[in-house]
Amino acid sequence: MVPVLILAGVLLGRWWRSSLVGAALGWPVLLVATGVMDVGAGLLGAAVLAVANTGAGVLLHQGARLAIRSLRTS
Template identity: 65%
Template structure:
């Protein structure tokens, strides 16, 4: 599910704080609700990986925005 979180970061990279927070809270809830993971220490690791994967998408989004803005001003 790494690509799903990267795409989530790409789509919502403009609101990076909200995207990272939602990934940290929403991904573990989704894992527990779907029965993939049980509540325990592994859930904290899943939340951390969700934030890292979403951060990759956010960084790509922010990088594209930076390039577009610089091209417009030049």
């Protein structure tokens, strides 16, 4: 579900800290709640990957935001 996390990062990229914390906490909770994973050490890896994928979306959002700002000033 990498695209879901990237999309979340793109949509919530303005509030990047909250989106990264939400991914780190929410994704493992979702995996446990749906029965995909059990509580264990593997959830830490899932949280790291969730933050990395959401971070990619945040970078896309922030890059587009900076590009639009630079176009407006020129």
